[in-house]
Amino acid sequence: MRKFLKGKKVKAKKRPKGKEEQSVLRVQIFVGTGIVLVISLLLTGIYFGSRVDSLQITDVTVYGGYTIPHTDVRDATQTLLEGSYFRLVPYTFTWTYPKRAVVSKLAEMPRLKQSQVSLEGQTLTIVFDEYQPTALWCSETESSCYFLDSAGFAFAKAPELSGGAFIRYGEIGKEAAVKTQMVDREFLKTSQAFAQQLADELGLYVTHITVLDPLDVEYTVSGGGVIKVSQRVDLDTTFANVRSILLSEEFAHLETGAFAYIDLRFGDKVFVNEVGEVEQKETATSSEEAVGE
Numbered sequence: 001m002r003k004f005l006k007g008k009k010v011k012a013k014k015r016p017k018g019k020e021e022q023s024v025l026r027v028q029i030f031v032g033t034g035i036v037l038v039i040s041l042l043l044t045g046i047y048f049g050s051r052v053d054s055l056q057i058t059d060v061t062v063y064g065g066y067t068i069p070h071t072d073v074r075d076a077t078q079t080l081l082e083g084s085y086f087r088l089v090p091y092t093f094t095w096t097y098p099k100r101a102v103v104s105k106l107a108e109m110p111r112l113k114q115s116q117v118s119l120e121g122q123t124l125t126i127v128f129d130e131y132q133p134t135a136l137w138c139s140e141t142e143s144s145c146y147f148l149d150s151a152g153f154a155f156a157k158a159p160e161l162s163g164g165a166f167i168r169y170g171e172i173g174k175e176a177a178v179k180t181q182m183v184d185r186e187f188l189k190t191s192q193a194f195a196q197q198l199a200d201e202l203g204l205y206v207t208h209i210t211v212l213d214p215l216d217v218e219y220t221v222s223g224g225g226v227i228k229v230s231q232r233v234d235l236d237t238t239f240a241n242v243r244s245i246l247l248s249e250e251f252a253h254l255e256t257g258a259f260a261y262i263d264l265r266f267g268d269k270v271f272v273n274e275v276g277e278v279e280q281k282e283t284a285t286s287s288e289e290a291v292g293e
Contacts, residue, residue: 043088046088046089047088047089050088050089050090050093050095050096051090051093054122055093055094055095056090056092056093056094056122057081057092057093057094057097057119057122057123057124058092058122058123059122059123059124060074060077060078060081060123060124060126061123061124061125061126062074062126062127062128063125063126063127063128064127064128064129064130065112065128065129065130066130066132067111067130068109068111068112068128068130072109073106073109073112073126073128074126076105076106076109077102077105077106077124077126079105080098080101080102080105081097081098081124094119094122097119097124099117102117102124102126103115103117106126106128110155110156110157110178111130111131111147111155111156112128112129112130112131113128113129113130113131113149113155114128114129115127115128115129116128131147131149131153131155131156132149132150133147133148133149133158133166134148134149134150134166134188134192135147135148135166135167135168135169135183135188135192136148136158136166136167136168136169137154137168137169137170137176137182137183138168138169138170138176139170139175139176140170140172144157144176145157145158145168145176146158146176146177146178146182147166148169148182148183148188150185150188150189151181151185151188152181152182152183152184152185152187152188153179153180153181153182154176154177154178154179154180154181154182155178155179156178157178164205164207164222167192167195167206167207167208167209168207168208168209169182169183169188169208169209169210169211170208170209170210170211171210171211172210172211172212172213174211190235191209191217191219191235193235194219194229194235194238194239195209195219197239198219198221198227198239198242201243202242202243202246204221204222204225204227205221205222206219206220206221206222207220207221207222208220214231215230215231215232216228216229216230216231216265217229217230217231223258225254225258225259225260225261225262226260226261226262227242227261227262227264228261228262228263228264228265229264229265230264230265230266232265233264233265233267237267238264241264241267241268241270242262242264242270245262245270245272251272254272254274258274259272259273259274260273260274261273
């Protein structure tokens with residue numbers, strides 16, 4: 001008869017690892033240890049190698065510009081050279097310094113136009129140019145104005161300015177925005193030339209130039225008078241007409257700007273709206289009649 005063991009569990013004997021498995025395990029441990037050691041040595045080499053004194057940026061030199069303080073450019077650059085990549089490689093390391101970040105940071109400075117960044121030994125050299133204001137672009141309420149360069153580009157918000165150092169441009173229904181082309185380059189050039197002619201030859205000083213629509217433009221002169229012109233008529237013809245009007249005996253008193261408006265949008269046909277002490281009158285005449293031909 002077979003006998004059965006009751007209440008007792010028979011444990012299976014563990015199979016001992018073979019020599020092949022033990023060998024694989026030793027290789028894995030050796031490879032892992034080697035990798036950790038290599039990485040540690042590499043990081044240590046990078047850490048100390050990137051801190052060699054002769055490979056550090058030690059000075060920032062700035063050239064160019066007119067009104068932007070060089071200290072502002074230098075301080076903005078040096079701020080970007082503080083710290084390190086992943087707490088490992090300092091930003092002052094000449095091989096990997098953040099050149100693009102420096103260029104981008106300088107481009108954010110309101111009046112700075114363009115910059116060139118180069119490394120000469122341990123000195124970071126920055127050469128920059130800046131926008132030169134030639135006029136202002138103001139909103140309809142003049143609550144905000146922006147500097148325009150000679151190309152009509154609004155490059156920076158202007159502080160509250162008084163006086164007539166810059167002609168103020170504007171356009172009905174159009175608001176100013178920084179870093180935006182606000183005025184066509186050619187229009188800016190021709191309109192300023194027209195304003196200069198008015199000042200030099202007729203003693204009329206333009207303070208505002210307002211674009212009413214694609215064709216009509218108003219020139220406001222010191223004293224409050226408005227000269228209305230059309231872009232369909234070239235400004236040489238327009239100036240000849242206003243000159244004829246103001247040099248005529250009938251309208252000689254208007255040279256100081258004592259008028260509501262002079263409308264020159266219709267070629268030789270000129271409309272003059274005078275402002276008197278009590279009343280104003282409107283006169284339709286032509287430039288030829290004004291000079292007594």
